[in-house]
Amino acid sequence: MVAYILRRVLIMAPTMVLISVIVFAVIQLPPGDYLDTLVAQMASQGDRVDDAQLAALRARYGLDQPLLVQYFRWISGIVLHGDFGQSFEWNKPIADLIMPRIGLTLAIASVVLFLTSIIAIPIGVYSAVRQYSIGDHLATLFGFIGLAVPNVLLTLGLLYITFITFGLEPGGLFSREYQNAPWSLGKVGDLVAHLWIPVVVLTLAGTAEVIRVMRATMLDELVKPYVETARAKGLSEVRLITRYPVRLALNPIVSKLGWMMPIILSSEAIVSVIVDIPTTGPLLLRALLAQDMYLAGAIILMLAFITVVGTLVSDVLLAVLDPRIRYA
Amino acid sequence: MPGMAPILQVENLKTHFASREGVVKAVDGVSFAIGAGETLCVVGESGSGKSITARSIMGILQKPGRIAAGQILFRKKDGAVVDLAALAPKGPEFRAIRGSEIAMVFQEPMSALSPVHTIGSQIAESAEIHMGLSRRAAMDRAAEVLDRVGFPNARQRLDAYAFQLSGGMRQRVAIAMALTCEPSLLIADEPTTALDVTTQAVILDLLADLSDTLDMALLFITHDLGVVAQIADSVVVMYLGEVAERGPADTLFAAPRHPYTRGLMRCIPEVGRAGTMETIPGIVPHPLNRPAGCPFNTRCPEAIAGLCDVAEPPLTSFAGDGAVACHLYGEYARGRAVHG
Ligand SMILES: Nc1ncnc2c1ncn2[C@@H]1O[C@H](COP(=O)(O)OP(=O)(O)OP(=O)(O)O)[C@@H](O)[C@H]1O
Numbered sequence: 001m002v003a004y005i006l007r008r009v010l011i012m013a014p015t016m017v018l019i020s021v022i023v024f025a026v027i028q029l030p031p032g033d034y035l036d037t038l039v040a041q042m043a044s045q046g047d048r049v050d051d052a053q054l055a056a057l058r059a060r061y062g063l064d065q066p067l068l069v070q071y072f073r074w075i076s077g078i079v080l081h082g083d084f085g086q087s088f089e090w091n092k093p094i095a096d097l098i099m100p101r102i103g104l105t106l107a108i109a110s111v112v113l114f115l116t117s118i119i120a121i122p123i124g125v126y127s128a129v130r131q132y133s134i135g136d137h138l139a140t141l142f143g144f145i146g147l148a149v150p151n152v153l154l155t156l157g158l159l160y161i162t163f164i165t166f167g168l169e170p171g172g173l174f175s176r177e178y179q180n181a182p183w184s185l186g187k188v189g190d191l192v193a194h195l196w197i198p199v200v201v202l203t204l205a206g207t208a209e210v211i212r213v214m215r216a217t218m219l220d221e222l223v224k225p226y227v228e229t230a231r232a233k234g235l236s237e238v239r240l241i242t243r244y245p246v247r248l249a250l251n252p253i254v255s256k257l258g259w260m261m262p263i264i265l266s267s268e269a270i271v272s273v274i275v276d277i278p279t280t281g282p283l284l285l286r287a288l289l290a291q292d293m294y295l296a297g298a299i300i301l302m303l304a305f306i307t308v309v310g311t312l313v314s315d316v317l318l319a320v321l322d323p324r325i326r327y328a
Numbered sequence: 329m330p331g332m333a334p335i336l337q338v339e340n341l342k343t344h345f346a347s348r349e350g351v352v353k354a355v356d357g358v359s360f361a362i363g364a365g366e367t368l369c370v371v372g373e374s375g376s377g378k379s380i381t382a383r384s385i386m387g388i389l390q391k392p393g394r395i396a397a398g399q400i401l402f403r404k405k406d407g408a409v410v411d412l413a414a415l416a417p418k419g420p421e422f423r424a425i426r427g428s429e430i431a432m433v434f435q436e437p438m439s440a441l442s443p444v445h446t447i448g449s450q451i452a453e454s455a456e457i458h459m460g461l462s463r464r465a466a467m468d469r470a471a472e473v474l475d476r477v478g479f480p481n482a483r484q485r486l487d488a489y490a491f492q493l494s495g496g497m498r499q500r501v502a503i504a505m506a507l508t509c510e511p512s513l514l515i516a517d518e519p520t521t522a523l524d525v526t527t528q529a530v531i532l533d534l535l536a537d538l539s540d541t542l543d544m545a546l547l548f549i550t551h552d553l554g555v556v557a558q559i560a561d562s563v564v565v566m567y568l569g570e571v572a573e574r575g576p577a578d579t580l581f582a583a584p585r586h587p588y589t590r591g592l593m594r595c596i597p598e599v600g601r602a603g604t605m606e607t608i609p610g611i612v613p614h615p616l617n618r619p620a621g622c623p624f625n626t627r628c629p630e631a632i633a634g635l636c637d638v639a640e641p642p643l644t645s646f647a648g649d650g651a652v653a654c655h656l657y658g659e660y661a662r663g664r665a666v667h668g
């Protein structure tokens with residue numbers, strides 16, 4: 001088990017290196033270097049950057065050095081000091097900008113994963129055990145709707161409904177009166193009121209997919225001989241199904257959930273832009289539009305890191321669940 | 329063991345599968361009885377309804393299979409006789425019997441065990457639900473039965489997984505699982521077919537020994553008449569869901585009556601016998617396309633035109649517990665004896 005986890009972590013390292021190289025390449029994409037953009041930006045606002053400051057920044061990013069050196073400066077700053085550089089648009093350290101947003105993004109993604117699991121897995125099991133029942137057909141219908149309705153449309157629809165029925169103005173995390181208030185039940189409620197739309201939209205999309213996978217896997221598992229052996233032991237149907245086929249059908253779901261992380265992260269970006277909540281998505285979009293490339297790079301890098309870690313977690317979970325992987 | 333009150337008596341059992349294409353009469357009027365501690369072998373070609381008979385008794389038929397008629401009278405340990413065919417298969421009364429008083433061993437020892445549960449927990453489960461043992465005591469019981477079936481180092485290997493074991497060891501685990509609650513009837517559906525020849529012999533010996541020492545009736549399903557000759561007290565020969573012939577093993581082997589039984593016997597490979605092995609000509613008819621009359625008439629070398637393909641032969645009983653469903657022994661034969 002330990003060896004297995006170690007092996008997984010070791011595989012992770014080169015993956016991350018590769019991703020960081022790609023991200024660095026993306027940072028280099030716009031014409032000119034970071035400082036050219038900065039100077040242009042400042043100039044357009046009527047500011048002037050003094051040459052000493054420019055020289056200091058040039059030295060810091062190693063912009064007069066070959067690309068390879070620049071890459072190493074950039075990545076070692078991140079890995080060794082958590083220093084992602086400076087956002088020229090916000091004129092703040094990038095780390096300060098993205099960390100709270102990554103926290104929120106992660107929180108939303110985790111809630112979505114959790115909700116997806118506790119909704120989709122039981123429905124999938126029920127659908128398989130009572131195949132072709134009314135409940136199964138309803139679940140399938142629900143699944144098709146979940147798969148077919150675009151997130152954007154659903155988000156806009158929900159926004160409209162909230163606005164019409166509650167008069168609630170979406171945007172941000174809190175209403176004005178709670179913005180600076182200390183934490184209270186009311187403030188939590190307000191937070192939920194602002195976050196439920198992205199959570200519902202993202203959960204719905206994932207749920208449909210997980211129901212489909214769970215149902216199909218369960219249908220396969222239910223007719224396997226080990227289920228018959230267990231039934232021949234005289235187990236009650238509930239114990240039989242939860243202890244045997246469900247237990248085995250969870251394996252593909254666990255790896256599925258690992259794969260869902262990047263999907264949630266990318267759909268989250270779109271939904272958050274629409275409902276205007278401060279996650280990484282809107283920030284990334286803005287950074288890209290403003291060609292604030294070190295900021296954009298930092299976000300992409302962190303999202304990639306979260307995805308890779310998510311896959312690692314799901315792999316480890318899989319090994320915990322399945323001795324065949326553990327002892328392989 | 330004739331004369332003894334049977335532990336299991338199957339009466340005119342009919343198990344049918346209704347589908348869009350028609351009704352598959354997988355088992356169609358099967359009767360036999362097993363005495364306590366007796367070994368009964370059910371033989372027949374593929375598709376003759378052996379497994380479905382076993383599943384009907386266990387109450388584990390898969391959809392759309394259902395018992396259409398007949399009785400399955402089982403004598404419980406407390407002496408009460410219940411008709412399993414009349415019990416709800418998933419109900420508590422049947423579940424109390426299944427796995428405890430009647431247990432089953434399946435053909436494929438690999439897929440018959442869960443790959444993600446330890447063998448110990450899979451065996452202990454029966455003891456927990458039927459004997460009301462604690463987890464710990466159930467594990468002790470698991471070690472005990474594993475030991476009983478000749479599993480080396482049983483206690484240390486309770487937390488092994490099925491995929492870490494050889495086929496023979498897996499089948500021992502499956503047998504141990506079945507033995508946990510000391511059933512009075514063990515059903516084994518081709519338990520050696522998936523094993524290599526040496527292991528087959530070992531498992532066969534084990535089952536015969538267990539049946540003897542635990543005074544457990546054994547319903548053994550097989551293709552292999554060689555195996556039957558080795559372990560059976562009595563034999564049921566099935567063809568297309570019906571009993572072609574049944575009787576004590578020694579008389580059946582000494583004087584097989586049904587042309588189908590005789591055909592099967594000619595198929596047993598014998599060491600040193602010259603020439604090629606015979607097979608029964610023709611193929612088993614499709615279950616949805618059963619021939620009229622005797623189900624075997626399309627392949628029978630002794631079929632009587634105008635009789636066997638018209639009328640189903642009734643079961644004719646003989647002294648000494650044998651019975652055969654064949655026109656050669658029924659009214660027709662008697663008529664011939666009188667007139668001829
Ligand atoms: N789920 C099912 N639906 C429809 N027909 C079935 C089903 N299961 C079994 N049958 C039919 O029942 C008949 C008897 O099958 P059974 O499995 O009892 O044969 P068997 O004698 O055990 O054969 P084998 O030696 O191959 O195991 C077959 O004709 C089969 O097609």
Ligand SMILES: [Mg+2]
Nearest residue numbers: 378379380517
């Ligand atoms: Mg079979």
